[in-house]
Amino acid sequence: MRVVAAMSGGVDSAVAAARMLDAGHDVVGVHLALSTSAATLRESARGCCTLEDAGDARRVADRLGIPFYVWDMAARFRADVVEDFVQEYAAGRTPNPCLRCNERIKFAALLDKALALGFDGVATGHYAQVVEEVGADGTVRRELHRAVDPAKDQSYVLGVLDADQLARSFFPLGDSTKPQTREEAADRGFAVAKKPDSHDICFIADGDTRGWLAGRLGEQPGEIVDETGSVVGSHQGAYAYTVGQRRGLGLGRPAADGQPRYVVDVDVPRNQVVIGPADLLGIDAIRGDHARWCGEPPAGEVEVGAQLRAHGEELPARAWVDGDDVQVRLQERTRGVAPGQSVVLYDGTRVVGSATIAETWRT
Known part of the structure; x- marks a missing residue:
């Protein structure tokens, strides 16, 4: 297959690209330029779109001997992620920009461009697994599952992928732990083997979300x-x-x-x-909108696990589709759930889908 490897400049995407190449795929490395002023961000910024990161990604691609390109998606990122972030906070909600970036940039804008150029899919350094299930009629269904390493599992932020996007997505690190990834990077001679992970919100380099919002909303x-x-x-x-x-x-x-x-x-x-x-703060009922399903939506009321934060605990719940909304009833009350966050539903380790929390209450 011809595959675009999304290379952020970090250790995870570097090893993911290398594994896709080892698997026999025709791999092209692509770094997404998401900031119109990457040079103004400090070195080792919390994000993944600095000039330093682009250079790190290029050096890995050179070592692998694969073509490398930088695709400018700053305008799309600003409109679909940054402005959405500001509008959500202005409306009193608490958004998760990583889910929006995955939904609208990495697995929409990037994947769409890759397919238009004749590629078969996109590989990233996310820690999640794609499991192929063969149906009775011989059709192959791709399912999104949790990574084997619970500490690094990123299936929550991938819960926005639909079945078509999942069919074109590859996550080579899903069967590994972070120490194993770093060790492999060192063995391959990648300079990024010990590079710190990015944290928090990539477009707020100093981590001061309140100050950043005040500068835009006054x-x-x-x-x-x-x-x-x-x-x-x-x-x-x-x-x-x-x-x-x-x-x-x-x-x-x-x-x-x-x-x-x-x-x-x-x-x-x-x-x-x-x-x-x-x-x-205790709530046990959630109404979600903007539902996204990684396969077929639930038929009727089903038992699920509900995760409300990227690194939060999975809570036992029941869920059902209600028109354009998703209703979720938690078996126990939980605290601190804000509108704008995302609820991701699981069936065992399989990701069923996700929704944006629009309303919460106590039954």
Whole structure:
């Protein structure tokens, strides 16, 4: 097969490209230029789109002896990921930009361009597995499963892939642990073998999400109120708060009962941040929209595992399709679930699909 290997400049994508080549595929390395000002990002930035990263990817490709290109997708990334991120926070939601990037850039824009150029698919350094199941009629169905290494499993951020995208996707690292990947990179002579992992949000190099948002949305002073509606403080922008947040509230006095207080709601129309005790954070019902299915959607009500954060615990639940929405009922209450986050559903290790959390409540 002719395969595009998405090379971020890190150790994972380097080894993924090498394994695809070892498997006999015709591999071309591609680095995505996602920033219009990559030179302004500090070295070893939290992201994967600096000039340093592009150079690291090129050196790996040279060592492998494969063609290498840089594809400029900065405008698409800005519109589909960065502006979406700002709009979601402005609406009082808490988005996950990694899922949006996978959905709209790596497995939409990148894959579409690769297919248009005659390639058969895209390989990335994500830790997940693709399992092929042969049906009774002989048709082959590709399923997305968790990686063998729970500590590195990235199936959550791949839960946005649909069946067609999954059919063209390759994840060569799904059967490995991170130490094994680094050891293999060192054995192959890759200079990135000891390169630190990228963290947090790639387009916010200093990690200051609140300051970054303030620079784009400006100050929007408002009230912080408790669950009774009493004003207990003020804020400079409700977009800087998320459900479940405890630190950085800037309250002048403790609660009467001395217990910690958390953000329990971000009321955008009133420009209010509502705080309350931890008990008010508990929810066990979720309505999700923007559903994405890695195969056929569930038929009727099914038992699933529901994961609500990239590195969160899988919770037992029941789920069903409700028109354009997905309804999820957790067997136990959990805390700190914010609209805008994603719920990814599992059947054992298999990813069923995902949805964006639109509403939560207690049954």
